[in-house]
Amino acid sequence: MNPEEFRRHGHEVVDWIADYYKDIEKFPVLSRVKPGEVRSKLPPNAPEEGESFEAILRDVEEIILPGITHWQSPNFFGFFPCNASGPAILGELMSAGLGVQGMLWTTSPACTELETHVLDWLVDMLGLPAKFKSDGPGGGVIQDTASSATLCALLAARERATGFQTNELGCDGCLVAYASTEAHSSVEKAVRIAGIGRQKLRLIGTDDNLALRPAALLAQVRKDRKAGLVPAFVCATVGTTSSNALDPVAEIGRIAAGEGMWLHVDAAMSGTAAVCPEFRHIHDGLEFADSYCFNPHKWMFTNFDCDTFYVADRAALIRTLTILPEYLRNKATDSGAVIDYRDWHVQLGRRFRALKLWFVIRHFGVEGLRRRVREHVELAGQFARWVEDSVGFELAVQPPLNLVCFRHKAGDEFNRRLLERLNEGGKLYLSHTIVKGRYTLRLCVGQTNTEARHVEGAWREIEQTAASLEAGAS
Amino acid sequence: MNPEEFRRHGHEVVDWIADYYKDIEKFPVLSRVKPGEVRSKLPPNAPEEGESFEAILRDVEEIILPGITHWQSPNFFGFFPCNASGPAILGELMSAGLGVQGMLWTTSPACTELETHVLDWLVDMLGLPAKFKSDGPGGGVIQDTASSATLCALLAARERATGFQTNELGCDGCLVAYASTEAHSSVEKAVRIAGIGRQKLRLIGTDDNLALRPAALLAQVRKDRKAGLVPAFVCATVGTTSSNALDPVAEIGRIAAGEGMWLHVDAAMSGTAAVCPEFRHIHDGLEFADSYCFNPHKWMFTNFDCDTFYVADRAALIRTLTILPEYLRNKATDSGAVIDYRDWHVQLGRRFRALKLWFVIRHFGVEGLRRRVREHVELAGQFARWVEDSVGFELAVQPPLNLVCFRHKAGDEFNRRLLERLNEGGKLYLSHTIVKGRYTLRLCVGQTNTEARHVEGAWREIEQTAASLEAGAS
Numbered sequence: 001m002n003p004e005e006f007r008r009h010g011h012e013v014v015d016w017i018a019d020y021y022k023d024i025e026k027f028p029v030l031s032r033v034k035p036g037e038v039r040s041k042l043p044p045n046a047p048e049e050g051e052s053f054e055a056i057l058r059d060v061e062e063i064i065l066p067g068i069t070h071w072q073s074p075n076f077f078g079f080f081p082c083n084a085s086g087p088a089i090l091g092e093l094m095s096a097g098l099g100v101q102g103m104l105w106t107t108s109p110a111c112t113e114l115e116t117h118v119l120d121w122l123v124d125m126l127g128l129p130a131k132f133k134s135d136g137p138g139g140g141v142i143q144d145t146a147s148s149a150t151l152c153a154l155l156a157a158r159e160r161a162t163g164f165q166t167n168e169l170g171c172d173g174c175l176v177a178y179a180s181t182e183a184h185s186s187v188e189k190a191v192r193i194a195g196i197g198r199q200k201l202r203l204i205g206t207d208d209n210l211a212l213r214p215a216a217l218l219a220q221v222r223k224d225r226k227a228g229l230v231p232a233f234v235c236a237t238v239g240t241t242s243s244n245a246l247d248p249v250a251e252i253g254r255i256a257a258g259e260g261m262w263l264h265v266d267a268a269m270s271g272t273a274a275v276c277p278e279f280r281h282i283h284d285g286l287e288f289a290d291s292y293c294f295n296p297h298k299w300m301f302t303n304f305d306c307d308t309f310y311v312a313d314r315a316a317l318i319r320t321l322t323i324l325p326e327y328l329r330n331k332a333t334d335s336g337a338v339i340d341y342r343d344w345h346v347q348l349g350r351r352f353r354a355l356k357l358w359f360v361i362r363h364f365g366v367e368g369l370r371r372r373v374r375e376h377v378e379l380a381g382q383f384a385r386w387v388e389d390s391v392g393f394e395l396a397v398q399p400p401l402n403l404v405c406f407r408h409k410a411g412d413e414f415n416r417r418l419l420e421r422l423n424e425g426g427k428l429y430l431s432h433t434i435v436k437g438r439y440t441l442r443l444c445v446g447q448t449n450t451e452a453r454h455v456e457g458a459w460r461e462i463e464q465t466a467a468s469l470e471a472g473a474s
Numbered sequence: 475m476n477p478e479e480f481r482r483h484g485h486e487v488v489d490w491i492a493d494y495y496k497d498i499e500k501f502p503v504l505s506r507v508k509p510g511e512v513r514s515k516l517p518p519n520a521p522e523e524g525e526s527f528e529a530i531l532r533d534v535e536e537i538i539l540p541g542i543t544h545w546q547s548p549n550f551f552g553f554f555p556c557n558a559s560g561p562a563i564l565g566e567l568m569s570a571g572l573g574v575q576g577m578l579w580t581t582s583p584a585c586t587e588l589e590t591h592v593l594d595w596l597v598d599m600l601g602l603p604a605k606f607k608s609d610g611p612g613g614g615v616i617q618d619t620a621s622s623a624t625l626c627a628l629l630a631a632r633e634r635a636t637g638f639q640t641n642e643l644g645c646d647g648c649l650v651a652y653a654s655t656e657a658h659s660s661v662e663k664a665v666r667i668a669g670i671g672r673q674k675l676r677l678i679g680t681d682d683n684l685a686l687r688p689a690a691l692l693a694q695v696r697k698d699r700k701a702g703l704v705p706a707f708v709c710a711t712v713g714t715t716s717s718n719a720l721d722p723v724a725e726i727g728r729i730a731a732g733e734g735m736w737l738h739v740d741a742a743m744s745g746t747a748a749v750c751p752e753f754r755h756i757h758d759g760l761e762f763a764d765s766y767c768f769n770p771h772k773w774m775f776t777n778f779d780c781d782t783f784y785v786a787d788r789a790a791l792i793r794t795l796t797i798l799p800e801y802l803r804n805k806a807t808d809s810g811a812v813i814d815y816r817d818w819h820v821q822l823g824r825r826f827r828a829l830k831l832w833f834v835i836r837h838f839g840v841e842g843l844r845r846r847v848r849e850h851v852e853l854a855g856q857f858a859r860w861v862e863d864s865v866g867f868e869l870a871v872q873p874p875l876n877l878v879c880f881r882h883k884a885g886d887e888f889n890r891r892l893l894e895r896l897n898e899g900g901k902l903y904l905s906h907t908i909v910k911g912r913y914t915l916r917l918c919v920g921q922t923n924t925e926a927r928h929v930e931g932a933w934r935e936i937e938q939t940a941a942s943l944e945a946g947a948s
Contacts (some may be wrong), residue, residue, distance in 0.1 A: 001560025001837065002560075003493070004492065004562075006488070006489060006491070006495065006560040007492035010488030010489075010491070010564060010567070011484075011485050011488055011559065013488075013564045013567050013568055013571075014481060014484030014485055015487055016568075016571075017480070017567070018481035020571060023564050030580070031580075035583070035809070035812045038583055039589035039590065039591050040581050042588070042633060045598060045838055046592075046595040046598070046599055046840050047840065048839055048841050049839040049842070050836070050837050050838050050841075051836045051837065051839065052841035053561070053732040053837065056833055057838050063584070064584045064588065066589075067582065067584025067585075067587065068574055070574075071573050071574050071581070072573040073853055078722075079581075079801065082575035083824065086479065087527070088481040089484075089570045089573075090483055090487045090527075091567070091568070092566065092567070092570035093487050093563070093567045094487055094491070096558065096562070096563045096777050097491035097558070098494070098542055098565035099486075099545070099546040099554075099563075099777060100543060100545050101545055101778055105509070105544070106504070106505075106543065107553075108505060108542050109505050109507050109512055109541040109543075110507075110537070110538045110539075110541025110542055111518075113541065114538065115510075115512045116513065117516050121519065122520075124519060127946065144823075145819060145821040145822060148821055150500040151820060151830070158669075164816065166669065167666040167671065168671055168673055169646050169670035169671045170645050170647050170670050170671025170673070171645040171671075172670055173644050173645075173646070181827070184799075185797035188795075188797060189795065191822070192640075192794075193625075193667065194627060194667065194669065195640065195641045195645035195668055195670065197640065197641065197645075198641060198642050198645055199642055199644070200644055219698045222555075241799070242799070242801055250850065265597045297823075299803045302521075304573070304575055304823060304825055305821075323659040323662060323663050323689065324659075325659045326716055326718070327553065327906065327907040328659075329918070332892075335509070337510075338509045338698070344819065346621060346622060346663070346667065347618055347779075348558065348619060348659070348660060349478060349618075349619045349621075349771075349778060349779065351778055353676075355534075355538075357532075359530055360519055360531070361521075362520075363475065363523050363525065363530065363531050364518075365522055367523055367524075367525035368524045372517055382659055420523075420805075432801065433800050433805075434800045442801070
């Protein structure tokens with residue numbers, strides 16, 4: 001495909017996407033295809049000779065599109081959002097066009113320096129502790145997901161706790177990690193991957209708001225120490241996936257500091273809220289953290305994947321993950337004057353992901369981001385009030401920000417059927433969780449283009465569907 | 475940015491990229507900026523109010539572009555390529571536009587099914603063992619990089635060797651992993667991450683072609699077993715990063731089978747060659763492999779990141795990496811009729827990467843891919859003959875495929891200066907390695923648009939620069 005053909009087909013794809021966003025509310029949010037249906041329409045073998053771009057685009061329309069669950073629909077209220085926006089899509093396109101691989105500073109200095117710079121910007125934008133900036137011993141890096149960030153944090157904690165000997169000698173069964181029972185599954189996954197073992201992960205109980213109980217943490221740490229174990233890592237969550245609970249970072253941080261544990265703060269979803277001064281309290285105590293992450297690919301309208309991961313002491317992270325084979329040696333690296341991000345994560349190669357984040361921040365402006373976040377929180381609050389004022393529904397917990405956990409009072413089975421009916425209806429998409437043992441619906445207001453009318457429509461649809469289920473049952 | 479604004483700015487970005495590819499040979503391949511130069515042009519704070527897209531594009535041109543090392547230049551011969559192509563860029567754009575997150579089948583069935591389907595296509599295209607197809611107990615998944623694939627293979631090996639108890643109990647210091655001294659640094663990184671410890675990684679010596687010596691492997695395995703250790707994992711490389719050496723997979727495979735070790739075959743760079751029947755011998759013995767990976771983002775012209783990772787027994791991989799919190803439960807998953815790729819890698823979330831790979835295979839056609847691969851191998855062979863026929867230069871090893879390792883006979887220091895001078899000149903980019911203790915230049919012919927004239931130009935430039943260095947020295 002020469003540049004002129006690329007220009008022509010590129011315009012076609014851009015037009016296709018523009019039209020997709022114009023029409024996006026017409027599609028059922030949750031794909032209706034059955035298992036195997038997409039594959040059944042694809043030929044069993046790859047074509048021997050090249051095909052026209054028109055044929056490829058036609059198949060996107062006819063085969064792929066029906067198999068899409070529309071995460072970018074403003075009526076997508078499931079999970080946490082995985083947001084795109086115009087500037088992010090175009091940043092991703094620009095990154096794909098440049099096609100650089102930024103494993104070393106020298107393999108594209110702009111890829112490294114823009115990343116460092118934008119991650120420094122974010123420290124100020126969110127009011128994070130200055131120690132996470134690159135001008136001191138700390139710094140930030142873009143990871144693909146918070147799962148990877150948590151793994152890297154745990155690995156650095158493992159090494160720090162063992163004088164950087166586990167990398168050499170392997171795990172010795174002494175280390176213990178802590179998180180709440182509500183922490184993300186990636187904490188357990190990381191503990192398993194790192195060779196620490198699930199049995200050395202202590203899931204600490206939570207309070208009425210589903211936040212980690214510091215006293216229980218401290219008691220467990222002391223018990224483990226008495227048993228000859230080494231408490232090494234604690235993960236505090238700012239906005240749990242299930243119910244958006246906010247762990248008390250400051251209290252956990254004091255315990256971590258007192259016990260010499262690495263504190264990682266996972267704010268994957270909710271971190272973005274700190275762009276608004278009135279929500280910055282979610283990060284109270286972050287000055288105790290050794291590492292922190294949040295996902296611009298959630299609430300900061302930046303295409304997946306984009307997790308920003310910060311460490312207070314980059315030397316510990318780099319020493320944990322560094323490798324330097326001869327074929328990667330170069331003058332800039334040897335000079336020590338540059339960052340080589342290959343040493344900051346699991347992978348060696350890396351895309352130019354800072355571009356899309358830079359595009360988004362510049363396009364929206366900090367104030368523009370604040371406006372959307374505030375609107376989402378306000379809409380979630382409005383929805384929560386409708387739930388509270390209704391006869392049939394109740395809140396499972398008070399929503400701290402933009403996630404509402406609620407349920408119909410008619411019990412688990414009713415709520416299960418309600419969710420199924422709603423999602424099959426196609427007008428909106430919700431997901432569920434278990435809160436305090438009960439089946440609970442989750443409505444997260446966070447999609448880039450969600451406005452009041454979408455949340456109003458969702459509530460109407462939920463009420464009507466519940467009413468029709470009740471009528472059918474009676 | 476509404477759909478009409480997106481359309482307009484999207485056309486601008488597409489045009490920018492089309493023009494970039496028209497002009498790409500005019501830029502110095504290796505960026506000439508100094509450390510800190512890119513950052514010095516960026517404002518210290520994010521803008522409060524949104525900026526125009528024109529301002530953003532202008533800064534891409536003026537600030538970012540000078541900081542780019544042009545991986546997509548046909549004169550980029552460094553490392554291994556990290557290729558883009560028109561259809562891949564547009565597949566990436568389409569994926570960004572759809573903005574789906576494919577952690578579960580249900581979160582976009584097309585994302586999962588197209589991936590499974592295209593990875594099955596590749597098994598036939600490359601003549602890989604049928605056991606890697608999804609219709610039996612095996613299957614394939616897209617990982618970001620071969621580093622991640624190697625880590626996942628090692629983790630599954632670790633679990634299989636310990637009855638899936640390491641995930642529970644942590645590492646116990648008994649497991650041993652093997653690879654050649656020439657294996658990729660990601661093997662050591664994975665061994666460290668997985669808690670096995672670097673001291674339990676045996677780097678086995680190589681023969682004259684820098685391929686792993688099976689007899690040495692077997693001797694070390696027996697020695698370790700005698701010492702009470704458990705040999706669990708061996709990585710064979712098809713095309714090492716340093717010199718493209720091909721490990722004897724069949725002989726290693728027989729040892730692995732006899733000793734009950736997991737065999738992972740890392741063909742990150744060279745795997746694509748098997749699209750041509752005449753190069754399929756590189757995979758002789760692959761029927762012994764428990765897992766295999768190669769990178770379409772290298773020689774298959776598909777934008778980074780795209781590593782295809784296959785396992786013979788997907789149950790072992792899934793059991794190693796699975797997590798299932800309540801908020802991810804759904805009917806399709808419970809039915810067991812679908813693949814949920816979240817259980818096949820470290821991350822939870824995932825992009826729709828199959829689209830770009832599908833676009834590439836359909837656009838080029840299998841025969842079109844073969845033509846490029848053959849041309850690259852032929853051009854590398856031609857370059858190697860020029861080296862052999864020259865007075866001043868010699869080959870470090872015979873090139874098996876498309877990577878030529880060569881050096882000037884004047885010694886390490888001369889070659890070091892030669893490389894520096896060449897890369898500073900801007901007309902081409904080469905990287906280096908150490909082969910058998912000697913500083914060696916690497917010329918990899920693999921960029922999507924590299925043709926005979928570029929390789930001819932490179933040789934001319936290398937000869938002339940060497941001559942001028944010799945003249946300066948005399």
